[in-house]
Amino acid sequence: MKKKHIIAILACSVMLAVTGVLAGCGGSQADKDGTLTLTNVSYDPTRELYKEYNELFQKHYQEETGKNIRIIQSHGGSGSQARSVIEGSRADVVTLALSHDISLIEKAGLIHAGWQDDFANDSAPYTSTIVFLVRKGNPKGIRDWDDLVKPGVSVITPDPKSSGGACWNFLAAWSWGLDHFGGNEIKTRAFVTDLYKNVTVMDSGARGSTTTFVENGQGDVLIAWENEAFYSLQEYPDKFELVVPSVSILAQPSVAVVGRLAKRKGHEDAARDYLQYLYSDEAQELAAKNGFRPSNPDILKRHADRFDTRVKLTKISDFGGWDAAYVKFFDDDALFDKIMADVNGNE
Structure with missing residues (x-):
């Protein structure tokens, strides 16, 4: 960028x-x-x-x-x-x-x-971490990151080009991929590409994505800051549920x-x-x-009853720090741009 x-x-x-x-x-x-x-x-x-x-x-x-x-x-x-x-x-x-x-x-x-x-x-x-917000009853049965790439699942997440929260979202998904595929970056990239193929709206900021999901009724799952998910649950206790994935990131x-x-x-x-x-x-x-x-x-x-401390959290240091993460993932023509080129080329 x-x-x-x-x-x-x-x-x-x-x-x-x-x-x-x-x-x-x-x-x-x-x-x-x-x-x-x-x-x-x-x-x-x-x-x-x-x-x-x-x-x-x-x-x-x-x-x-x-x-x-x-x-x-x-x-x-x-x-x-x-x-x-x-x-x-x-x-x-x-x-x-x-x-x-x-x-x-x-x-x-x-x-x-x-x-x-x-x-x-x-x-x-x-600090915070990245979680999922789903609609009451979890009709799509979303429990972990691999559920987000299933056919017919509509994902809402903001754009890493303008949103810091979106960068955390991306790295949380990447972390799950590396954990699930035993460190295989080729398979992880394929997984993240499939995830972004299911993204239907990418707002410029995290609150915009929350509005899209919560107030405008778009999407099956919102990839969100934990605090944003709590806020939505507080405002609409009968409409949403929080899902904590098996792997996330310490934001x-x-x-x-x-x-x-x-x-x-x-x-x-x-x-x-x-x-x-x-x-x-x-x-x-x-x-x-x-x-x-x-x-x-x-x-x-x-507040241990509120925050799930059992989730496996990666850290930005696992990616070499933010400078290294931006060079690899978020700068112009880095991995995120290449993934989006693959997504847009296969619409």
């Missing part, structure tokens, strides 16, 4: 992608009443989490500093969100689906090298201060506090409530 490494610095205010909220420029940005405004550019399935977390942090920040703070949220496909920051949206922090997207912002000169060490657990305050959403922009606005300290507080017990409990797996192992244990 070709990324534009362009920093668009405007003299006054820049339209924030997705939300369309204007951010002021120059100095420490505070409203006339002294309220500081932080901008968090995030990915699709974190809307509910950060709506609650922002209220929690605002209370914490006021108690700790005596000052008021408000948070502007922006959501979209993780890859698209990273590009929006590179091209001009005035983020103070990013909370994206995968570290690779933040590394692109680093390469554009907006985040310092070594940002993964700024916070605990490689700057991943919570690690990452966070970082966009140092160059936050420093220019005098927001660096507040931005760091905003991300650090994600590791507090209160925020970790909130993450669990919203379907994310807390990075604090003690708090994760408290």
Whole structure:
């Protein structure tokens, strides 16, 4: 995938992608009443989490500093969100689906090298994994990845070219293939190709795919973030079921201060506090409530009845890290593009 490494610095205010909220420029940005405004550019399935977390942090920040703070949220496909920051949206922090997207912002000169060490657990305050959401009664009998390639099964998953969650989905499927076929990549590629032949809609982001499946009624199975599946079950308890496959992947959403922009606005300290507080017990409990797996192992244990910890999880390190994974799978003319060429050539 070709990324534009362009920093668009405007003299006054820049339209924030997705939300369309204007951010002021120059100095420490505070409203006339002294309220500081932080901008968090995030990915699709974190809307509910950060709506609650922002209220929690605002209370914490006021108690700790005596000052008021408000948070502007922006959501979209993780890859698209990273590009929006590179091209001009005035983020103070990013909370994206995968570290690779933040590394692109680093390469554009907006985040310092070594940002993964700024916070605990490689700057991943919570994790998730990839599961299936099926319709009530599971009419297609979907239990594992091989059921997704059966004739007549309609699969919904977003596009890895714009969605970080979609990259996790792809690698989870690839992980099952390698496990099932004893490491045979030829058979694994054939399996993943058959899976994408059954994909009927590829939205640009994970939340768009959830909307397609849940609200628009398309597809037999949604390949989803675990937290997205929980959210759908909560909203429509009588319409869907969650299926945990035998093999998935440990998905690690990452966070970082966009140092160059936050420093220019005098927001660096507040931005760091905003991300650090994600590791507090209160925020970790909130993450669990919203379907994310807390990075604090003690708090994760408290929710053992909700999160299936028996599933076999691969890690991005098993693929050599995100740089290697992108070169092999997601860059232009890499394996995903070749698989889609095979899919489209056999329609």
